[in-house]
Amino acid sequence: MIGEAELDALSTDPEPLSTGHDQWGFEHVLLTPHVSGDTQKYWERRADVLVENVERVADTGEYDDLLKRVARGTVGGD
Numbered sequence: 001m002i003g004e005a006e007l008d009a010l011s012t013d014p015e016p017l018s019t020g021h022d023q024w025g026f027e028h029v030l031l032t033p034h035v036s037g038d039t040q041k042y043w044e045r046r047a048d049v050l051v052e053n054v055e056r057v058a059d060t061g062e063y064d065d066l067l068k069r070v071a072r073g074t075v076g077g078d
Contacts (some may be wrong), residue, residue, distance in 0.1 A: 004028035 007029060016033060017023055023031060052061040 004030075006030040008030065008032045 005028070007023075017031070023029070057063050
């Protein structure tokens, strides 16, 4: 049994949830507007990946998967 949950990415159309949507009535559920991944290092990591990709594209014509690397936190000074 789950005692509580935080939902950041909701599968509703349209998004955001309308004022009267059923999900607003869930007890012990925190709904956030796609901001749970916005940590203190998030923008720094995005900038690091951008610089790496610009350099990589200039050298090889290839680029790295920005979203996966930022989500894993495998770029920047981490």
